[in-house]
Amino acid sequence: MHRYLAASSYIDVDHPEIQQLARRLASESEGKLDCARRCFEFVRDQIRHSSDYRLNPVTCKASDVLRHRTGYCYAKSHLLAALLRANGIPAGLCYQRLAVGDSGAPYCLHGLNAVYLQDFGWYRIDARGNKPGVAAQFMPPQEALAFAIREAAERDLPEIWAEPLAVVVEALTRYPTYDQVLAKLPDIELLPRL
Template sequence: MDFHAFLQPTDVIDSTEPSIVAAAAAIAGDARDDEAVARRCFEWVRDEVRHSVDAGLAVVTCTASDVLKHRVGFCYAKSHLLAALLRARGIPAALCYQRLAHDDASAGFFLHGLVAIHLAHHGWYRVDPRGDKPGIHSGFTPPIEVLPYKPRLSGEQDIPECFPDALACVVSTLRSFPTAAEVRANLPDYDGAAES
């Protein structure tokens, strides 16, 4: 498989931006193998970058460097940062998504952002850097995924594709609404149509 696209910087996953490169090196520390580096990057983003809703902050971030600067973001934005940190350390990283229901009545759906990391001994491995809170736990135990959300209702799904860049609907949402409350009220959905 050609991993070139999953190692390249993009406008959103700005992995060559100096602050990202420096942060990735500091977080990786003395870790050398891809699994140890990936674990450190994942745990740092999960634990040190606050989720916008949990934190109750109005700021909306999108690019990895903005998430790093403000230390806050929605699941999508935190995923952009994790992917950028991994790419800065030469580890292929993709964005992936789940389609989840707003409630048990399946009254509307929204995308939830994840990261797929390509590990030498395990292949693609999905992690959720959203951030833990009571009832929500994510972890890093390859090859076993520890994801807080599992599609269970009609219409929910794990979207199987690994994307080299953020979906256009995600970027548009994060750039169209100036406050976190507005983003939360307008979370993007995905109809399966190809987009990038």
């Protein structure tokens, strides 16, 4: 579990502002499960999704997401992982591959988290931010993610990564404005299903 508790370049658990917020959320909590819920709800509700709100700058590092109070789903997942890890709760990064529009190509990755909960094991949560048609919740053991898989080319990727995928970091660090990222959302090629 060590790698799911570690600080890194983009999940900068040791940043003073991350540490301060993590302590505050923990102090308002009644145990680890409640702390995980509070961290999730803070990121979901207090950090605005860059595309939904048309906000710059584009953020990637957890502390930048917190400082600017905005981020794409990927960046929001970095902040949530940092807050959870700062509270001693193992957290990783997960991805879905989804259609950008209603169906069919183009496709893009969607970033979310997995948190290790003592009574439930690994549990996926999606702090993307709710809006009409999107209602992600923290309700272990039942998942309540922002998006469901609707077609064959979409996929829930089963891995739990300790660090963000390179293609995600590249998109968030290469383009300076939310609309440039929106035009070049990261994607990966998937093997066909057998």
